[in-house]
Structure formats: C-alpha cells, structure tokens
Amino acid sequence: MTGGPDVDPRLFDGTLAAVAVLTGADSRMTYANQAFTRLFGPRPLGRPAPETFPDPDAYRFLSVLAEVRATGQARQVVGARRTDPGAEQQADHFVYSCSPVTTAEGPGVLVVAMDTTPETWTLQRYRALISAVSQMVWVMHPDGRMEELVPGWERLTGVPWHPRADEEWYAHIHPRDRDNLSRMWRAAADTAAPTVFEAVFRVRAADGSYRHLSTRSVPVLRDGKITEWVSATADVEHSWELRLRERLLAQVAAVSGGGLQGAFGELVKVVVPDLTDACLILLLSHDEWPLPENATVSARRVASATRPGLPAPPAMRGQSVPLSPMVREILEQRVPRTFVLPPDGPVPPGLVPAVTERWLAAADSTSITLIPLVVDDTVLGYAVTGTSGDSPLPDDSEIELLREVLHHAQRPIRKALDLQQARRTALGLQRTHLTEPPRVPGADLAARYQPASSTGEIGGDWYDAFALPDGTLVLDIGDVAGHDLTAATAMGQMRSMLRTLAYAGGPDTTPGTVLARLDEVAEGLGTAPLATAIHATLRPRTDGDWELSWSSAGHPAPLLVPTCGDARFLPGAPDLPLCVDPGLPRTTHTRLLGPGDTLLLYTDGLVETPFEDLDVRMRQLASEATRCRDRSLPELLRALECLSDLRDDIAMIAFRTDAVV
Secondary structure, eight states: OTTSSOOOGGGGTTOSSEEEEEETTTTEEEEEOHHHHHHHOOOOSSSOHHHHOOOTTOHHHHHHHHHHHHHOOOEEEEEEOOSOTTSTTOOSEEEEEEEEEEETTEEEEEEEEEEOHHHHHHHHHHHHHHHHTTOEEEEEOTTSBEEEEEOOHHHHHSSOOOSBOSHHHHTTBOHHHHHHHHHHHHHHTOTTSOOOEEEEEEEEOTTSOEEEEEEEEEEEEETTEEEEEEEEEEEOHHHHHHHHHHHHHHHHHTOOOSSHHHHHHHHHHHHTTTTOSEEEEEEESOOSSSOOTTSOOEEEEEEEEEOTTSOOOOOSTTOEEEOOHHHHHHHHHTOOEEEEOOTTOOOOTTSSOHHHHHHHHHTTEEEEEEEEEEETTEEEEEEEEEEETTOOOOOHHHHHHHHHHHHHTHHHHHHHHHHHHHHHHHHHHHHHHSOOOOOOTTEEEEEEEEOOSOTTOOOEEEEEEEEOTTSOEEEEEEEESOSSHHHHHHHHHHHHHHHHHHHHHOTTSOHHHHHHHHHHHHHHHTOOSOEEEEEEEEEEOTTSOEEEEEEEESOOOOEEEOSSSOOEEOOOOOBOOBTSOTTSOOOOEEEEEOTTOEEEEEOGGGTOOTTSOHHHHHHHHHHHHHHTTTSOHHHHHHHHHTTSOSSSOEEEEEEEEOOOO
C-alpha cells in the first residue's frame, strides 16, 4: 500500500475487525478503533510500540512490526497470547495481519487482528474428544491422499502412516478382506450419491497377527461436491471375538444331526470359514479309551468342509489312516498341535489319509492343526483344521476358540453316540436272525444285508431261506415299517412266525395261504403296524426246471434274470401289505425257472430314492442285473448294492438254478 494515497484511519471506525495504525521510526500507535480496544484493552496513543505493548509475550508481534518496516512486505502471524490476564472475556487466540501503508504522518504499518478463540477452542475440544475414545482419526481426499489427525496406525501396525490409499496401504489389510473393502469403498464414494462408509476389516498388527478394525467415514460436501472424507477407526478385536464366540456357540447348540456323521457334518460347517479354511473330522476305529497298547487303531474321516475358492474335498471312501505314534501322543495329551507346512513340501506322514494329503497340496495349504475330540472323558478322534494360500497361521486365541466350539458340541455328539449304540444293538439283533442260506442241491443261493449309511437309523428289512422235509426250498423277504429297535424286534418276530407257519403247513400249503395266516397272527398279537413280504417256494423238477410259487404282500416284484435275454420283473399284482386287512384272501403266483435262470428278491431300499422316479430305478436294476448275470451270486449282489444311495436298509436274496452242462 506504500506509494499510493494516504490511508485515512477513520475509515475503520465502525469495522468489526480490530484495526490499529503505527507510524514513525519507533512505530508509535497513532490510531486504534473500538474493536481493537475491546480485544486488547486501552492502549496509549503516540508512544513507541514497546511502551504501547509491554505484554511479556508481545515480543513476536514487535519483531514482525520491525520486519514489515524493514522489508516493506506484509506478514501474517497466528498465535496464542493473553494480553491482559486480569480482564474477563479477553481473547486467547488471534490472527495478526501487518501490512505497510502510507499515512499523513508518513510510512506506517496497518495492523488488522481477528479473534480466533472460539474456533481454536472448538478444534481443541474435538481433538480431546476423539483422543479420549481411543480412535484413529484421518482424512482422505478425493485424489487418494490421506492425513492422520489422531495417530494410532504406527502403534498398531509397527510401520509409519502411509499417506495414500494404494497397494502399499492395502498390503496391510487381510487378503480376504481387500476386495470387499475396496468394493464397499467405491460404492460409498459414488459421486452421484455419496453415503456414509462403514466397514469392519482386518489389519496386520506389529506382531504378525490380524486385528479387526471398525471404521466410519463421513463425506464432507462443499457446493454439492465431496472435498474430503473424515474417518474414525477403532480396534474392535475383543468385541468381535466375543460376538463371534456367541454366534458360533449358538450354532453349535443348534446342531442336531441324524447320527454321529450328521452331527459332525453340521459341526464342520460352523467353523468354516469363520475360524479356518478347512476342517475334517476323523473318528477312531476303537471305542474304548485308553487305547489298547498293541491294537491296530485307525482313524476314518466322517465329515469335512472347505471355504469357497478351495478345491472340493475328496470323497469319503478310502479316507482312513493308521494311528501314528505322533497322533496317539497328541490324543493322549489332549492338547492341540499345529504343523506348519513348508511350500511345496510334504505333509508330515500319518496325520491324515493319503488322499487328504494330496488335497492339502492341491489347496496350497500352509498349516494344519490337530485338535482331540473328547466326549465324557473318552477320546473319539480328532479334528484337523487347515489354512491355505495367503491366510495367516492360526494364533493361540483362534485355536482356543476352535477347541471351545468343538467342546460345546458334546451334547449333540453324545446324543448321536447314544443313537449309534442303539443302532448297534438293533443290528446285532437283526443279524442274529439273518442266518447263512442253506446249501441247495442243483442250485446256488446267496443273501446280503446292508444297513443304511445313517448312523441314527436301522430298518426292519430281513430275509430267510430254509428247506421243508420234502426238499422244497422256502425263500422269504420282508420289510417292517420303522427305523428303530422296535422295528428290528418286530422283524425278528415276523420272520420267526412266517418260518413256523410255513413249516407247519407243509409242502401242500400255498404261499398265499401262509401269508394269510401270518396276517391274522400278526394282527392278533399286534406284532407290527405295517409290513411287506414275499413268501416263495421252489421245487426241482426232473427235467431240470424249478417250479416257483410266490405270494406278495405289497412287496416289490421279484426279478427274473434268464440265461438269455433281458432281466424282467415277474408279473402278478401284489396284495395289500400285512396288518392292513387280515380278512382279505391272498393270491399265489407260479412260474417255471429254466436251467441257469436267476431269481432276485429284494427290499425297497435297493430301488427307492427321493430324487428319481421309481420306474426309472426299476429299469436301472433290471439293466444292471442283465449286465452282471454271468457273475457269481455274491458278486452279483455286491454289484446291485452299488445302485442304492444307502438311505434305507437293503436285504437281497438270490437263487440260481444249475445250468445244463
């Protein structure tokens, strides 16, 4: 302003800003408006600046005055000072602007002061507030630059704050959180409709572990455009662990399962992928604990689960491994143990089945942890959890949480064990009735029984074969409704009654008559609520043929596999099942079997499935029987069993006449 017209100080009389004019070599104050007097108190005019501003902290202001006079350049000063500690409502924080001017008294300095105390106090309160709640506070600009206002990043991660949201910053984020975090951020930062950004993600801490952080970012808009994002981030690892623990334990409490395998099948899905990338359960072949010292013990995989993105787990068949000394030691100590897998290196032998070892290599596994499974002080087996790819190795807290989740699964597992014991009892009872078929001159005979794969169910399927005194062969097959010990008991009673009635009736009693009598007795004694059965007799003829007579009580039709041509189901509509209407007459059907012909009786578990039409399944059975007819009867039955999904019990009995030599 020097060199121009003289400044008339009276122009500033009514302004809100504090204004003063100092002139002369010793900077005498020649003017001060009312606003200046209110802020700094009464100041004498006409005296040198040091006398006008004798305040102890005025040295900086006085040095600026001297610098402006010497250089002719304007200066601005931001600072805190208390001009009159004894005066109330005096400002603590100012912005000073000192500019050279020309006045009627000669060259001078125009001083303009603004009170910034309210703004400064507000900022101080804000910083104190966010520091008090232990949060990191930072600002992000639209170009990706970031400024840390309240520090905490280096204390958490062990590395200095990185000023840009780029790959180097994202390298500290958990690998499986990066894409989701980036996608959520882009959605929130949509310039067309910006929203508050909230997310929970994991950051690698200084000790190498990952901790959960919760962040909330609010856009700051000016003239409808985003100028920056203000973000507050807090470490929520402890609260996250508590919520995760509560959720997982609640899910474990809901595990039911139709048996031991079903319970463990639900359990592995609880821990994957929240706690681990993969989990498999292996059960010991021996029930007693401690294990016999010299016994050969193996562990069989019964359940598994993997997180999305990993190869599917291998099939259950063949998934067993002999119990190694190392695994036995882990089970005896009942303490989890983690094995770090070297890149491209082998899995320690004897921990998991060989097919699982190959899967671990294909899944780029980096570690496995063995956790003993203990129920009622008995070690049932062990769980194997694994990390793959860029997933971090499990820390002590994660392993302990896994152990706790598995421990809380004792209730459903104990229930499944009780069901398994009941199933074993029923199976034992059932197998006492399913005796070996007798030897038959001029023919072969074979039978097979396979319980359902579910460890919680046992059906009432049965078969029988015996000879009458005159040499007539009797074949029986049946299915009592139900899947429990009651059904197995009723099965034994029905089989015994049918055998007794057939033997007492003699060779002249037709199969229809025998089943009618069985129906009356079963109804009178209340043996079973419902049952199906086929009662058949076979008599050899002198020409090499066999005469077949049978009666069906609601049972699947017999299958005839001739020496030539396709297998076919024998015609003849079945009568009602047993225990429905005992007064109805029953039909007897007859058929001749030629040399080499095969007769198959079976229960519905072989052909019925909820996923396919029964007619389709029957055609599949006939086709497979035709394909395998040249096999021995035991081999034929094993081949046909593979058609079943083992959801239900299967009983089969096959009869084959000797072929003509």
